[in-house]
Amino acid sequence: MGLGLLRDGINEVIATTYQNAAPMGIICRHGEARMVVYRGSHTAGHIEDDGWVVANFIFDPVLYVRTAFEDLPADYFTGEHAGGIPVQRLTGAEAWAAYSAVIERKTNEALIVSLTLLREEIIAPVVHPVNRGFNSIIEATVHATRVVRSDDETLQRLIRHYARLVKRCGGDRELEALSLLFGYLGIPEKS
Ligand SMILES: Cc1cc2nc3c(=O)[nH]c(=O)nc-3n(C[C@H](O)[C@H](O)[C@H](O)COP(=O)(O)O)c2cc1C
Known part of the structure; x- marks a missing residue:
């Protein structure tokens, strides 16, 4: 299974789960994608309950700050289907990739989550000069x-x-x- 839009190393995306968004790192090594999610976060709870996560590719710095500290209104989310399940991506995403998320391991602090690509889409290919x-x-x-x-x-x-x-x-x-x-x-x- 390829990494699709993700690249080798850690991809700092905005992860969406049901009605929730937060910046998260997706770790890609040796062709496998994983997340380490602190327990107690909404993202961790939703992954445990629903078993999916969407990586949103979006380059708005305000959104990275905002989603790190608070929740977004409902109209920031758009419903999609991926691998037969309903998922949600950010409405403003330039691209997104939906994954099934399986908990591989739990530590006291975090869930180690293994990701399998279900569907991905590029909506608006835009060049981002390094800044x-x-x-x-x-x-x-x-x-x-x-x-x-x-x-x-x-x-x-x-x-x-x-x-x-x-x-x-x-x-x-x-x-x-x-x-x-x-x-x-x-x-x-x-x-
Ligand atoms: C760039 C960036 C990457 C982050 N990566 C992770 C991560 O990989 N795992 C994690 O648990 N928290 C990570 N965080 C912190 C979470 O975004 C933060 O705890 C957030 O409040 C969780 O939101 P939630 O409760 O809606 O899930 C990261 C934050 C930033 C800004």
Whole structure:
């Protein structure tokens, strides 16, 4: 089974499950796709209950920040069929890939989930010039979701570092994403 739209390494997608979206890494090694999902997240619960997940390819930095911290309204989701089951993708996705998701292993903290491709579709092929501001939003948001678990000075330093890069290299959408992220973290705008 090929990886389809995913590539070797870790793909930072926005994963949708039933009426839920969150940034998640899909790990592709040796032609196999897996996720490691923290228990307690909505994504983990829905995968346990429903056995499917959709990887959404979308390059809106605001959506990465927003879905890391809150839920989206119903109209952000579009129903599809994949391998005979109803799934949901993000309405704005440029491409999406639906997987059946089987729990391979559980640890105290996480589910290790094995993915098998059911269906994928490219809706709007768009070129994304490399932008360090966008990449830095992804980095800052990863660290921000860790702050929520255990805050420390190192995480705060990393977030400030990536915030500087966003301000230097990002466009309007990255700046909007950064101010949203600062809002979630309770960091004053001017810092
Ligand atoms: C780029 C990025 C990648 C992430 N990858 C994962 C991951 O692989 N597994 C995980 O459990 N959480 C990951 N997170 C954190 C979750 O997105 C975060 O905990 C989120 O609140 C979970 O939302 P949910 O409760 O709606 O599932 C990632 C966050 C970001 C920003």
